[in-house]
Amino acid sequence: MAFITDTRILRLHLPPEGFRLDNGEILRQIDVAYETCGTLNEARDNVVFICHALTGDAHVAGEHDDPRKTRGWWDNMVRPGGGIDTNRYFVICANVLGGCMGTTGPSSINPETGVPYGSRFPEISVRDIVEVHRLLLKQLGFEHVYALVGGSFGGMQAMEWAVRHPDDAEKIAIIASGDSLTTQALAFDVVGRTAILNDPHFDGGDYYGHIHPDLGLSLARKLAHITYISNHLMEQKFARRRREVTPEDGQADAKEIFEIESYLNHQGEKFINRFDANSYLRITAAMDNFDLRNGFDSLADAFSRIQAKVLVVALSGDWLFLPEQSETLAKAFHAAKCRVSHFCLEAPAGHDAFLINIEELQDVVKGFLVRQPIRTPTVRETDDLRDYKELVSLIPEGTRTVLDLACGEGDLLNFISEERSDIDCTGLDMVTDCARVVLASGHNAIRANIDDGLKGIPDNSYDCVILSESLQVMRRPDIVLKELLRIAPVGIISFPNFGMWKVRAEIAFLGRMPVTKRLPWQWYNTPNIHLCTIKDFIQLCKDRQIKFDRIRYMSTLLLSRFFNFIGAKNLGASRVLVRIRR
Amino acid sequence: MAFITDTRILRLHLPPEGFRLDNGEILRQIDVAYETCGTLNEARDNVVFICHALTGDAHVAGEHDDPRKTRGWWDNMVRPGGGIDTNRYFVICANVLGGCMGTTGPSSINPETGVPYGSRFPEISVRDIVEVHRLLLKQLGFEHVYALVGGSFGGMQAMEWAVRHPDDAEKIAIIASGDSLTTQALAFDVVGRTAILNDPHFDGGDYYGHIHPDLGLSLARKLAHITYISNHLMEQKFARRRREVTPEDGQADAKEIFEIESYLNHQGEKFINRFDANSYLRITAAMDNFDLRNGFDSLADAFSRIQAKVLVVALSGDWLFLPEQSETLAKAFHAAKCRVSHFCLEAPAGHDAFLINIEELQDVVKGFLVRQPIRTPTVRETDDLRDYKELVSLIPEGTRTVLDLACGEGDLLNFISEERSDIDCTGLDMVTDCARVVLASGHNAIRANIDDGLKGIPDNSYDCVILSESLQVMRRPDIVLKELLRIAPVGIISFPNFGMWKVRAEIAFLGRMPVTKRLPWQWYNTPNIHLCTIKDFIQLCKDRQIKFDRIRYMSTLLLSRFFNFIGAKNLGASRVLVRIRR
DSSP: OOOBOOOEEEEOOOOTTOEEOTTSOEESOOEEEEEEESOOOTTSOOEEEEEOOTTOOSOOSSBOSSGGGOSOTTTTTEETTSSEETTTOEEEEEOOTTOSSSSSOTTSBOTTTSSBOGGGSOOOOHHHHHHHHHHHHHHHTOSOEEEEEEETHHHHHHHHHHHHOTTSEEEEEEESOOSBOOHHHHHHHHHHHHHHHHSTTOGGGOOTTSOOOHHHHHHHHHHHHHHHSOHHHHHHHTTTOEEEOOGGGOOSSOSEEEHHHHHHHHHHHHHHHHOOHHHHHHHHHHHHHOBTTTTSSSHHHHHTTOOSEEEEEEETTOSSSOHHHHHHHHHHHHHTTOEEEEEEEOOTTOGGGGTSOOHHHHHHHHHHHOSSOOOOOOOOOHHHHHHHHHHHHHSOTTOOEEEEETOTTSHHHHHHHHHOTTSEEEEEESSHHHHHHHHHTTSEEEEOOHHHHGGGSOTTOOSEEEEESOGGGSSOHHHHHHHHHHHOSEEEEEEEBTTSHHHHHIIIIIOSOOOOSSSOSOTTTOSOOSOBOHHHHHHHHHHTTOEEEEEEEEOOSHHHHHHHHTTOHHHHOSEEEEEEEO | OOOBOOOEEEEOOOOTTOEEOTTSOEESOOEEEEEEESOOOTTSOOEEEEEOOTTOOSOOSSBOSSGGGOSOTTTTTEETTSSEETTTOEEEEEOOTTOSSSSSOTTSBOTTTSSBOGGGSOOOOHHHHHHHHHHHHHHHTOSOEEEEEEETHHHHHHHHHHHHOTTSEEEEEEESOOSBOOHHHHHHHHHHHHHHHHSTTTGGGOOTTSOOOHHHHHHHHHHHHHHHSOHHHHHHHTTTOEEEOOGGGOOSSOSEEEHHHHHHHHHHHHHHHHOOHHHHHHHHHHHHHOBTTTTSSSHHHHHTTOOSEEEEEEETTOSSSOHHHHHHHHHHHHHTTOEEEEEEEOOTTOGGGGTSOOHHHHHHHHHHHOSSOOOOOOOOOHHHHHHHHHHHHHSOTTOOEEEEETOTTSHHHHHHHHHOTTOEEEEEESSHHHHHHHHHTTSEEEEOOHHHHGGGSOTTOOSEEEEESOGGGSSOHHHHHHHHHHHOSEEEEEEEBTTSHHHHHIIIIIOSOOOOSSSOSOTTTOSOOSOBOHHHHHHHHHHTTOEEEEEEEEOOSHHHHHHHHTTOHHHHOSEEEEEEEO
């Protein structure tokens, strides 16, 4: 099903004194260009507002009446059945203040002078952009939206929005973004802007009606474009290949140039045909100046009033908005006790990968946005079910939040949700697909490796942490135990017992490393790299002053039950559940 | 002790037809600016020639008579007692052809016209630069040098030199360099050059005597400077701090700018005062066009005639010349059967870290250059000595090259060198300090992690590989064994036997994970994550069709010797030596 969208322009109803910008200046008239796609439901509660990136526009998706721009900039994400499913959601996207794609900006006519603003257009901030979009929504009749979604600079807008107006949205998705630019990204912007200012045609910004500073704007765009993609992608697409010069390259004397040069020339050329240098200066300045920490003690403080569910997605190959920046965000959301999910997706292409078709990104966003998750009960074996029941019985009364480490596809979390619906569940797994399933099941999800990833979770982020059958997979089980009791006051651990009679017998009598039902791998390929017996574990707890107040010995085999019965638990139990406390 | 150097200018004795450049054009007159420091020894065999980086000059080190430039650009490296020790070596450094620091370049007077070359100065190549420096050395009376050392663009020159004239040097050190630029680095150069060409004062390159294209050159430098340092360093030095505008910033209307902007302004300003735009265009073009593969089937083919010892050093935080590029070089040197050492040093500051004082870089270069290594025999325990003797006895006759994996500080390699002086030894260790000691002991050294690092070593790079007491530390011992027999036809493995009676007894009777002399760690912090018994190991060899033709059972304890004596080797041996073959 094709769906058609059209950019509409709405003139905002401003108060008589005009719209007061962040810096105190006034705009007397503001037009906003916006598009919608999908259908508004009867309850009017399925609005997803998309904040566009630096040089984007309102035309986020769908066919367009202008044949030159048929496809929207996020067409693969925003479509029927897509990550942001236009069969379910009513999507709104608007051009930002200061832009040049329909919303009031430096190239708009200044109503006071009758000529374009040019140099007179005021400096704007991300907050100004957000407030204008809020006015748009209000005028369209929406006080709330279901979700705010933004990538890159759009993520900054979404966060600013959520911080200033925490009740405006139920869900906030922040993709490949940060609380501020890195110093390196600032540096690139500085150089890009200098290229525009150096252009003799710039004329202080009042070039309308004359030659535009195209050389400067084109150079700024070429430079910025380098930062949008990874070296990996460039090597793949262009390597060191050369090609014949075309008129677009504008180099009469050279016969051949590197393909990458030709590609950048093309990017520069495309850009000057659709963008305005003053808009570029204003919007990049807003991005450079954006710092979510401003006015707050910390990021966590800024986030502290947010009740919405939050999704933070980083891209592995992004070197403009670093995965570390998303980690910082996720950490602050944790510290603010927000319900946060956090993914770093494989994206070797770099920052712009979020605009290209990343299957995983669609799945993650789709899973995050889903309103009524359908969970399939997937516990298959009675042993597991017995263990789950024991485990849930160890979760202390009054527990509100649980984090399950190495959660897999969330079987245990689904079980916990059924038994204890008052608990908000979060699953952490290093396998993206697992974390994704957990997210789509309505839990919070974190894609991380336990060995490194727990440092990203602040102290006391959860009431209870579970580490089920994975202690022995850790590089340093002792450190993980310590980390567990840092991020939560209570931990529940289960692990296979290397002291079980069958294991002992195999080593002692066969002289072979044991292979059992619970330890099914060979010595050389087993992920179980730090096995221990119950005695070993208890000794470690004693050595490290880790208290444990509950211990459950689980066994399946008849002989095991016998050993357990006579009290020889270290011989009998094939696995153990222990509740530890600080 | 201070030492004074002075730039001297030498006019090359060119043949009557002039100097024919790589591109066929002719230069009739070439001056070369060079400096020397240190003292030439009587044998005249202690010359170290340093190839400078992109915008460097001959003034590599030492105090200068010009008070404005007292320090050389590599003062911390090239000094008495430094990484390139001027007490030992006679150091020569010369400005490159096309430059503007004394050697003939675009700003030099064209003898045919009496005015500066400007746009008439020909395109030059890295080969041209190298040939000019060879002519310089010849004219100074040197047919050979002890070592060629180059960082960044200098590394490219050193490699070109070694490839074209493989007998010119005994040692070649390549630091933070590559066989060609990455596509991303090309892209940055393209944008930087465009900034110069866009400058209205550039005037096709014939701006001498008029206003120079300073805005363009400054912008190119600012951009390039971003690539010389890491974001990490920028965050540390500048973060998002702002400062008042100074006249240098040239922005009359702004009150405050980001410190990073001010810093870049300063870099641009400094640069236009010392560098010429045409030189920048010519030299960056030479670098962009440099591709060591040109004219060869492969890099390994290019390196195949090199007899010199080679050192390749990468910097971890370098994103202009990537550590992967150094890996590619090291791999090709391996494939060409060169004696290669390879390090990736921690350098969070980025590419320019090689110019700053990195202690480790000095140590590595110093160790590599040392002519007469002094090895201290460090075998301490008789057990080790017995093992070493057994191990050396397993190295097949006719073995010319040995690689010791997880070599530590090279005790075993020193022992092998003593016993079998015909063998060229290489040590691999993940600890930089260890690899450094091995290098300074006169062996080749590779800093790498066995689990990931062996993929960088091509098939059949060595005659024999040793993995002593480290199999159990590997993430995947089975894969490592396969890798061993890929990079060499013969492997010698030693490992602790988990089937030894003492181990078995501890698990069976005490129900605890064993702690023995050979396995001294606790279950939770042991690096021994994949232990096995002799039986397990033999079974793995059978399963994977790995042949073993020698096996030695080593034991210390009396009871062990008894078990060994009665043939119960899996009970008796505390450790095992096995020779495996394809």
